[in-house]
Amino acid sequence: MSEVPNEPFFIGWSGRLPAGLRAFYVSVTVCVVLIFAGLGLLMGRNIDDPGLNLFAQRASESIAKPELWVSNQKFTGSLSLLPYPVLHIVSGDGVSVLRSILLSGSGKSGVETTEATYQVSAVGGLLKRGDIDMLAVDELTVVNTKKATPPLPQPAGQWQSIGEICDGKCYPGGMTPGFGLAHRACATICLIGDVPAIFVVAEPIEGQSFLLLAGPDGEPPGPWIREMIARPVELTGMVERVGQMLVFKVDPKKARIL
C-alpha cells in the first residue's frame, strides 16, 4: 500500500485549526483585509461629483455649485401662488422685482399659504445654487398693513427644451447630490409633498438655468411628472416670466423621456 499523504484536516466543531494550516490562514486574513481596505479606498476615491448634473458633459458653461445652507434669513415681498408659492422681493419704488424666491415648508413638503393680497414676511433657511433661490420657510407672517400685488406674467414664447425634472429644494443644495438617478426616490416624494417642481435645463433659457414647472393652465403639474423625474426629458410649452422667475407651462402630451 502506498504512503498516506498527511494533509491537515479541519473539523469545524473542534474549534481548532490544524497546525499545518495556520500560516496559510494568516496570509488569507492579511489578503482579505488588504483587499477590503484597498477596494474601500478605490470606491471612496471616485464618488461622483454631486456638483455636476446629468448634462455636465455637454454644458457649454460651468454648472453652478450648491452653496451652504444659511439659516434664519428674513425676506419680505409679494406672493404669487401658482403653480407654486414664490416670494417676489420688490425694489424700493415698487416697480421692479429684484429677486424671486422659491418657497417650501419643512422637510419634504410645500409651504402652506393662502393670502396673496398683502405683503408677506418669510423667515427660514436659504438654499442657493446659481440663479436658484429657495427658502425653506420656518415662519410666514402676513404684513396686514401693506397691500401687495404679485407681478404680472410676461409671455416669453413657446419653447422645447431638454433637461431634468428636479425638486426645487434638493437640487439647490438640500441634498448633495440632489438630482439624478440615486436621488429619484427623494425627488419623487418631495414633489408628491408639494415641494416646487423645477426643470433644470441643459443650456440656459433667457439667461436662466432653471424653470418653475406648471401644467398647461399654470396650475401645479399633474401626476405625469412623476414618471419623468430624474431622467433626461424633453418638455414643450409656453414660457412666462413672473418677476425674476420663468414659469414653464408644459403640455403633458408633448413631454417625452429621451
Added chain:
Amino acid sequence: MLHAADITLQVSQGLLAFCSAYVLVGAFVAFAFITFGLDGVDAAAREAYGFRILIYPGLVLLWPLVVWRWWSIVNGASDKPRPVAQHARLHAFAWICLVVMISSLLGIALFQSHAVISKPANTRLEKPQ
C-alpha cells in the same frame, strides 16, 4: 381619467397593505408556533429558549411555509431529503442562468447610451405675441 402614475400609486398602496397584512398574520402565526408548536415539532427545541428569538423573524417572513411544515410534521409526514441528483442539477442550472443574466445585464448597462443628446438643448417654437 386616471393617469398611469396614479395607477402606480394605487398599486403601490395595495402592495403595501398586502405586505402589512402578511407580516401581521406572520407575527401571530410565529407567536403561536413558538408557544405551542415548536416543542412538538423538534425535540432539540425543548427547554431551549434563547434560539427562539433568532428564529422568530424567519417564522414571520415564511409563515405559510411554517404552517405547512407544522401541519405535515404533526400529521407524521416523514422528512424525505431531496435526491442529491436534483440538487446538483439545480446548482448547475442556477449557475448557467446567472452567467447569462449577469453578462447580459452588464452588457445592457455599459452599452446603453444615457445622456448623450445630440439635438439642440433649447428651441424657441414661437415668439411671444
Added chain:
Amino acid sequence: MSERYVPIGWSRTKLIYDAVLIFAVCAFLFGFFSMARRAGLATTPTDEGSLPIRAFGSCAFLLLTLALSIGPLTRLDKRFLPLLYNRRHIGIVTFAVAAAHVFTVFDWYLAFSPINPWLGLFVSDAMFQRLDNFPFVPFGVLAFLILSVLAATSHDFWLKFLGPGLWKGMHMSLYAAYGLIVAHLSFGALQGKQNLDLSVLVIGSAATLLSLHLAAALKHARVLRHCEKRDLEAGWIRVALESQVLDGRAQIIALPGSEAIAVFRDKDVITAISHRCAHQNGPLGEGRIINGHVVCPWHGHEFHLTTGCAPAPFTDRVPVYPVRIEAGMIYVKPTPVHNSRDRAAEVEP
C-alpha cells in the same frame, strides 16, 4: 441533529473568523470614508446622508462576492475548507451591511416626509415600459428580501424543520440575489458614467466569481470517476484494486444522475457509504475516519462506516452499500443496505 439548540454555537475558530470578517468590513468602510471625505477630491462634497448609502451598498456587494467564492475555492484547493464551516456568518454580516444600506436610504432619501417611506420606495421607481432608464430599486428590494429570508433561516433549526433538500434549495436563491444586485447596480449606479471604478469592481467581481465556478466545475468533472454501464447492468460496480484505497481515505465512484458512493478503507476493512452528507450534501468521500466514523469535511458531521448512523444524540444517517472483494478488486452494489428504519417501514401493513 437532536442536541438542544443554542442561539449561536461559538467556538474559538468562529470567534476569530468573525473578528477578521468584521475587521475587513471596518477596513473597507474606513478606507471609503477617509478617501471620500478628503477635501479637494470633488468640487462639491457628497453629503453625509448619501455617503453611507454608497459605502454600505458597495461593501455588501463585495461581501456577497466573497461568500459565493468560498464554495468553488474549496473545490479548487482543500485548504480553503475551514472557510466553509462558518460561511453562514458571512451571510449574516452581508445581510447586516445590506440592511445598513437600506436603513440609510430610508433615513435620508425617504425620510423627512409625511409619505410612508415604503410607499415612496414603491412609487418612485416603477416605470417598466422602457429598457433604458429601467427601474433599479425593485431589483435591490428583491435582493434584500432574499438576503433577509436567508439570514432569518440560517439557524440549524431551519435546516431540520424544512428538511435539507428544501433548505439547501432555498439557500441557493443567494445566486438569484447576486444576479439581482448586479441588475440593481447595472440600472442604477453604473448608469452614472463618471464612476469607472465601480464598473471595474462590479465586472471584476462578477468575472472572478464566474471563473472560479467554471474552474471548479471543470476540475470536478475531470476528477470524478463514473461507473461503467456494463457494471451497472451486472449489479456490482468495479471500484478499484484493494491496494489502491489508502488507509483512512476513499475512492469515489459516481453513479448515473450524480449520486456517488465513497469506498473507504479503515485499516483492513473496506466499506462503502454515500458520498453525500445527510446534513448539506457535503462530499463525505473527501472526509477522514475518526473512531470508525467518517467525518464530513464541510461541517464535521459524523457517520458510522458500517451503519451510516450519526453518533448519539444525533439521528441523521446516510445510506451504506454492500461491498464484495474478488481477486483484490473491490465491487460495490449500488442499492443501499436496508437500515433498521426502512425495515420497520417495510413490515408495517
